[in-house]
Amino acid sequence: MNHYRALVADKEGEEQPKLSIKNLTAADLPEGEVTIRVAYSSVNYKDGMVGIQGRMVKNYPHVPGIDLSGTVTESSDSRYQPGDQVIVTSYGLGIAHYGGYSEIARVPAGWVVPLPEGLTLREAMILGTAGFTAALSVQRLEDNGLTPDKGQVVVAGASGGVGSVAVNILAKRGYEVTASTGRLSEEGYLKELGAAHVIHRDELTESEKRPIRRPQWAAAVDPVGGKTLSYLLSTLQYGGSVATSGLTGGVEIETSVYPFILRGVNWLGIDSVECPMELRRRVWERLAADLKPTMLSTTIVNEITLDELPEELARILQGQVRGRTIVKLG
Template identity: 55%
Template sequence: VEIAVAYSSLNYKDGMILNGIGGLVKTYPHVPGLDLAGTVVHSQSDQFQPGDQVICTGWRVGEIHWGGYAQKARLKADWLVPLPTDLTLRTAMGLGAAGLTAAISLEALEAHGLTPDKGEVLITGAAGGVGSLSVLLLAALGYQVAASTGRPELEPYLKDLGAQTIIPRQDLAEPSNKPLESARWAACIDSVGGTTLARVLAQMNYGASVASVGLASGAQLTTTVIPFLLRSVNILGIDSVFYPAERRAAAWARLATALPLEKLDLICTEVGLADVPRLGKDILAGKVQGRVIVNPNQ
């Protein structure tokens, strides 16, 4: 399927690819851009016709397949999701892989018993893309949201998204000398990893789950098995790249209907391709707030 790309976005992994980190790209020249939204201009598949508006996230597009930082893309039909009627191409990329990750993280937590009446849900890395959209989604659905960030100046931003409590990053960043701390969290969506994840595990309520979605502070996890043995805590691995195609449309539909889309303007900044290299460095340094929409046509 050939697509005229209207918008892409900037994700943490895009930053890694743009800066040659992690060996994610094997051959050059290469077109990055993990996400894209656009209009079908030619199709060899019965699934889509010219004029259809579609979204693509995952399937290693932008890694081993050329991605969304271009005006045209040619992708497999099975990788595409029809644009939900409540979204525009631009709002779809305001969500992108980060929004899909937030949606499937919540789905996984709910499958393990999370409901709004269970208590506070912690979002780490809350000012980033996945974090911001997780705060917005959970707050819109009636959850009590605690947002952790290392940028105190963003407290008003996070409260505007629906966070009720702000947790300073340093409260979670230092290793604990106890295998268990006071139980506080009904669930957590963690995009930080490392010491923060280890600390959060020790603070989970009995039977609670952590959706692990990122590694902004590191891939190593040093912890004990005590939270698992004494509090039945679960770590749920979340991968949106190969999330089953038959479940993607439902996740996108939930985002389109559950989110207060008018608040996406609080989260999103639109840039052109010329800005992407600079922002690719900024996102790795934790300097990007919310979501960056990339317009390859400007």
């Protein structure tokens, strides 16, 4: 390996990061036991926060990208051999450690997930952290008693990454899905993913503060937070659950004890970053088998190159990206 291309963020003081494609060498690789020729990465909301806003990263220069899939080229850990196909997401990838926007990556062996049988490297990145988070949300909802006969499941931020995959997984599993979006122009896309109903996100917020409203949903997948989450908690059916993963609509919520003590609702926190490896592998295995979204075999996925990334990172922060965007590196 003489050199390899990577998207590098440089930042001084309080200014926003400057992004450029650079040729790096082996000397630039971070510490780790497993070296990977990256085939694909993907674009997540968090990548926009890192690459455009300069959030969460302490040391520069930095290579962003919280997801990667690829083939092992070197390993000093006996669990991995050259030629193995692997997925790496979460932990410090793309935050405290150089990430996936690079033709070559080196990571700690403890972060590596073997590519499950039934998924390709490309499909793994169509899913990426967003898809994994959607699947973890469905897993937690079902662990808490959700079945299709319980009633409608609402997905907030439905045309985004987590939302799109959640709609698709739930529909395939026989749930009646209501997709909530700020972009009603995406109704056709959401129905293609399997949504039975598409509503505007304004229907999931109300200025009047009320802890309890008419029960509507057996469950909710919520990558949005803020006022939407406050509303969802007040409209879950008796014993219903909401799986909260994100904050695109805000971090503050207003609620009271009433949904919990009068309706027995469950508020489930979803964290992909520190998700224990045993559960992480189980969810990836399920994504390759019974949770495998139908969108993996369609053309409704956006594929870009390293050079197109800076623009795409800005777009995702503006809520303009539909579904999943993958980055082809290999």
